[in-house]
Amino acid sequence: MRATLLHGAGDVRVEDVPDPVLAGPSDALVRVTAACICGTDLWPYAAMPAGSGPARMGHEFIGIVEATGAEVSTVKKGDLVVAPWFISDGTCEFCREGQYTSCTHGGMWGNGPYDGGQAEAVRVPFADAMLVRLPVGADSALMPSLLTLSDVFGTGYHAAVAGGVTAGSSVTVIGDGAVGLLAVLSAKRLGAEQIILMGRHKARTDLGREFGATDVVSARGQEGVELVRQLTGGQGTHVVLEAVGTRAAYDQAVGAVRRSGTISRVGVPQYEEAPIGPSSLFRYNVRLAGGAAPTRAYISQLMPDILNGTIEPGKVFDTSTDLAGVPAGYQQMADRESLKVLVRP
Amino acid sequence: MRATLLHGAGDVRVEDVPDPVLAGPSDALVRVTAACICGTDLWPYAAMPAGSGPARMGHEFIGIVEATGAEVSTVKKGDLVVAPWFISDGTCEFCREGQYTSCTHGGMWGNGPYDGGQAEAVRVPFADAMLVRLPVGADSALMPSLLTLSDVFGTGYHAAVAGGVTAGSSVTVIGDGAVGLLAVLSAKRLGAEQIILMGRHKARTDLGREFGATDVVSARGQEGVELVRQLTGGQGTHVVLEAVGTRAAYDQAVGAVRRSGTISRVGVPQYEEAPIGPSSLFRYNVRLAGGAAPTRAYISQLMPDILNGTIEPGKVFDTSTDLAGVPAGYQQMADRESLKVLVRP
Numbered sequence: 001m002r003a004t005l006l007h008g009a010g011d012v013r014v015e016d017v018p019d020p021v022l023a024g025p026s027d028a029l030v031r032v033t034a035a036c037i038c039g040t041d042l043w044p045y046a047a048m049p050a051g052s053g054p055a056r057m058g059h060e061f062i063g064i065v066e067a068t069g070a071e072v073s074t075v076k077k078g079d080l081v082v083a084p085w086f087i088s089d090g091t092c093e094f095c096r097e098g099q100y101t102s103c104t105h106g107g108m109w110g111n112g113p114y115d116g117g118q119a120e121a122v123r124v125p126f127a128d129a130m131l132v133r134l135p136v137g138a139d140s141a142l143m144p145s146l147l148t149l150s151d152v153f154g155t156g157y158h159a160a161v162a163g164g165v166t167a168g169s170s171v172t173v174i175g176d177g178a179v180g181l182l183a184v185l186s187a188k189r190l191g192a193e194q195i196i197l198m199g200r201h202k203a204r205t206d207l208g209r210e211f212g213a214t215d216v217v218s219a220r221g222q223e224g225v226e227l228v229r230q231l232t233g234g235q236g237t238h239v240v241l242e243a244v245g246t247r248a249a250y251d252q253a254v255g256a257v258r259r260s261g262t263i264s265r266v267g268v269p270q271y272e273e274a275p276i277g278p279s280s281l282f283r284y285n286v287r288l289a290g291g292a293a294p295t296r297a298y299i300s301q302l303m304p305d306i307l308n309g310t311i312e313p314g315k316v317f318d319t320s321t322d323l324a325g326v327p328a329g330y331q332q333m334a335d336r337e338s339l340k341v342l343v344r345p
Numbered sequence: 346m347r348a349t350l351l352h353g354a355g356d357v358r359v360e361d362v363p364d365p366v367l368a369g370p371s372d373a374l375v376r377v378t379a380a381c382i383c384g385t386d387l388w389p390y391a392a393m394p395a396g397s398g399p400a401r402m403g404h405e406f407i408g409i410v411e412a413t414g415a416e417v418s419t420v421k422k423g424d425l426v427v428a429p430w431f432i433s434d435g436t437c438e439f440c441r442e443g444q445y446t447s448c449t450h451g452g453m454w455g456n457g458p459y460d461g462g463q464a465e466a467v468r469v470p471f472a473d474a475m476l477v478r479l480p481v482g483a484d485s486a487l488m489p490s491l492l493t494l495s496d497v498f499g500t501g502y503h504a505a506v507a508g509g510v511t512a513g514s515s516v517t518v519i520g521d522g523a524v525g526l527l528a529v530l531s532a533k534r535l536g537a538e539q540i541i542l543m544g545r546h547k548a549r550t551d552l553g554r555e556f557g558a559t560d561v562v563s564a565r566g567q568e569g570v571e572l573v574r575q576l577t578g579g580q581g582t583h584v585v586l587e588a589v590g591t592r593a594a595y596d597q598a599v600g601a602v603r604r605s606g607t608i609s610r611v612g613v614p615q616y617e618e619a620p621i622g623p624s625s626l627f628r629y630n631v632r633l634a635g636g637a638a639p640t641r642a643y644i645s646q647l648m649p650d651i652l653n654g655t656i657e658p659g660k661v662f663d664t665s666t667d668l669a670g671v672p673a674g675y676q677q678m679a680d681r682e683s684l685k686v687l688v689r690p
Binding site for chain 2: 093094097099101102162235259260265268269271272273274275276277278279280281282283284285286287288289290291292294
């Protein structure tokens with residue numbers, strides 16, 4: 001079959017790889033009907049050392065079950081299913097608490113023995129735990145929105161949930177990428193009253209306004225922080241959802257959060273150390289929350305509003321391609337010409 | 346009157362200062378009947394540069410109201426009262442939320458215009474908001490326990506509340522100082538099932554066991570972390586209460602916390618930057634909580650169990666002195682000969 005491989009920074013190729021096969025009784029084989037490129041994919045695309053690959057790419061997909069192992073009972077051949085971005089067994093003590101990304105048997109698509117989702121097919125381990133059946137056909141117009149349940153919507157939603165967004169909250173969202181925009185939608189869904197989106201790409205911040213942003217701040221750094229404070233009577237917002245992952249974005253979050261408020265991060269930090277002492281978090285009891293999003297926990301919760309048309313998170317896809325177009329898609333996202341690329345293998 | 350002044354590292358003196366007077370209509374004058382020395386006082390005692398003082402010392406006290414300003418209505422002359430360690434107006438948006446240490450008119454005893462508590466008398470600003478009447482006499486045997494409501498018990502309790510300790514939680518408490526021991530008592534009060542106290546002073550950890558610790562780990566660093574993991578099936582505890590404030594204590598907290606758990610800090614951080622990225626907090630959704638404790642919020646909540654004898658937080662006082670003995674008390678606490686020193690001016 002054809003699959004996407006990253007050979008080094010800037011070097012994505014679609015190549016022939018062996019067809020996946022059932023390797024254990026809890027596996028399923030899924031023929032991919034929709035996948036996408038994630039902002040997270042852009043980090044290795046920017047920086048992977050040559051020779052450390054190739055790596056299978058893609059961790060968001062919808063597809064049709066083609067075969068199942070003997071122990072699989074919740075999905076069957078022909079089912080249309082969505083899988084979360086993180087592999088979890090569904091049965092360990094953390095999975096039972098809904099903390100799927102803390103799974104003691106956790107893994108990542110494209111790592112170790114696992115296929116990538118930007119491909120024609122995928123072997124899915126722990127299929128009963130991983131796959132959620134979609135009650136529509138593969139040609140449904142809802143496909144882009146349903147695909148966001150795999151990662152990007154669930155990640156934005158996790159930011160808002162972990163940040164404790166509730167009715168009446170004021171919220172700053174840092175980042176106008178797809179996760180940031182869906183963090184806006186999530187904050188709105190949880191009842192936030194004021195949602196300030198920090199981003200500088202008008203087409204994206206316009207979509208942010210459509211998703212529920214009440215204000216847009218395009219300035220960054222201290223200037224951006226000052227504008228957030230002006231919009232909040234000098235106090236900052238109860239919650240800051242940080243959907244970028246750079247140290248600059250974290251510093252902006254510290255500047256924009258209200259005393260006794262919460263910073264919730266879902267952008268994978270590209271730093272390890274950062275200020276958390278008396279001058280940043282401690283003095284005013286600012287909480288730090290978030291992390292690798294257990295999106296599996298949110299699929300069933302968020303799906304109904306997609307199915308009934310209340311929300312349309314799939315609007316974050318502004319480009320569509322076949323597998324052959326994936327390398328160009330990476331470059332378009334890296335160049336910020338595309339917000340998010342949908343792949344139909 | 347006599348009051349405690351810090352002139353520089355290691356140089357505490359009890360000296361004559363002007364008697365306090367009512368400076369505004371919301372003030373009260375309180376004659377101090379019980380005060381104490383705090384672990385926090387030991388930081389400037391260890392490191393204050395000569396010539397930057399003198400500074401009035403003490404932020405925990407009980408006393409008798411001697412006079413009140415025209416606007417004071419909740420306490421009157423003759424009342425025995427306790428005051429919290431942080432000065433807050435009780436009316437700003439943060440105080441109304443119970444976040445007294447975020448008060449927009451907040452201040453510290455001994456700073457700026459404010460007296461210190463290790464003295465014969467104190468002018469109390471915002472007296473209606475600050476002072477809580479004690480329904481006992483100044484000679485009550487409950488005095489040591491009631492005095493802990495000012496700071497040390499409320500701070501340990503804040504650690505546990507901010508950390509989300511609840512029925513069935515497993516908890517690690519880092520530090521066998523008075524705050525750490527009262528964090529143990531607080532975790533027990535909130536229903537924690539397993540409470541691992543990390544400390545190396547047997548007399549203190551014995552009191553910790555009396556307060557509810559189920560296990561004591563005397564090793565520090567990676568060795569201590571390994572022992573906590575052995576006591577928790579390899580997973581660490583749901584909550585870690587960090588009551589020391591050093592970077593080493595923070596690193597220990599990161600090592601001892603369970604995936605998806607919470608580190609709650611109340612020891613004033615003696616560092617600003619520390620690890621919070623993928624390798625420490627982010628990967629497994631570990632939350633960071635805590636900060637300067639709004640103990641005013643907990644006084645009424647914790648007092649009944651002291652009055653009815655259910656809990657005895659005053660056991661952290663192992664030394665008692667008059668004002669003249671305060672300088673020796675600082676040295677005893679710095680030398681770890683005393684756990685906490687009670688002062689009866």
